[in-house]
Amino acid sequence: MDSLLNKLISEEFLSPIVLSLKIAFVSGMIVIVLGTLIGNYFARNTFKGKAFVETIIMLPMVLPPTVVGFFLIVLFGKNSFAGRMIEWLFNQPIIFTWWAAVIASAVVAFPLMYQSAKSAFQAINTDIEEAARLDGANEWKVFLFVSIPLASRVLIAGSILSFARALGEFGATLMFAGNIPGETQTIPTAIYIAIDSGNMTLAWMWVISIVIISFLMLLFIRSKED
Template sequence: MPDANWTPLLLSLKVAGISTSVVFLAGVLIARLLSRKNFFGKSFLDSLLLLPLVLPPTVVGFGLLITFGKNGFIGKWLMEWFDVQVVFSLTGAVIASIVVSFPLMYQSAVAAFCGIDSRLENAARTMGSSEWRVFWTVSFPLAWTGLLSGLVLSFARALGEFGATLMLAGYIPGKTDTLPVAIYFAVEAGQMDKAWFWVVIIVALGLSTTMWLNWWSKRNINRYANQK
């Protein structure tokens, strides 16, 4: 076992936690707005929101670098008005994780909301409930299983993000060296013990996350079957 320096693990958990919180809120909101509305260009918008899911991470990272770099239209504005630098910072790692994990949350949320029986929501409306109350008392609870699946998968994806993070946040030990980046540079430096150590950690995290999700899903399916 290498010297106990837990910075990559702590940074990865921090980045994944922040990005997953943002992705969950944005994914639920956007999915709720778009799941039951039809308009011209909706198919294109859906494809655009899911695009990071099919693009190579390096392509996503290149786009983020162009956007948030010192000469990018957002990066330049952030630097001039708020003195905030995204490139080579933990903020860059968070942004990269948000972009690559958002499609998983959005896709799960759309499926969850589309699976709700609209008659239940309409019944609540006829009883005088506002749209906000209908969402929190009917839609959200019924969609929770799918939303939780998207949340867990988004967290796992953010935890394992490498390509876009490396291009936007770079590799700065103690600042942007998340687990996947730390593994890559440990291998490059010939530090195989350290690489194996971090690989075991991230595999254990990913495996435990997916196993818990499978257990929770089966538990809810069995409970629903018993109620019927």
């Protein structure tokens, strides 16, 4: 019993959990803001090539995570324009860093938030928004104080699902951010390494941890629907 308790409070066990939560939180905030804004825009506007752009936005949901990781390496690697600019600005490449894990998680989680936001804004009764405009509210006030509150239920559900997706990201993170303990090692990559090295006790501990976290998030969503 003491041995198990020691493992539960050890840095080796807690580090991937804390890091995963931090990465999921930061990437989640990015995804929530961008997903809400872009989802609202696409819900209200039609333009040439819209279907093509939306297809690109949704691609990370259906592509293998390793393919997403490959594209991120191509886009942000040392030989790319973006990669060279980042290295020039911050004096280090972004690949195999904490921010690489944030980007990978955000990319794979974004389609969930975008689709949730778009569906939520499409379902709003536009007469309510129009009434606010007639009362003198500008577009930002309508968006912040009318549209978002009306869509809040679906937006919250989308936010939690996006956070859960970011928390469980594995393939793209492993390729783009690597598996550096204390730096980029998240729960999924830690589980993979633990199984590969035969440490099934530690693997089970991480598996149970992420199952509990995910279960609680889904339970929260279900409770809001009842």
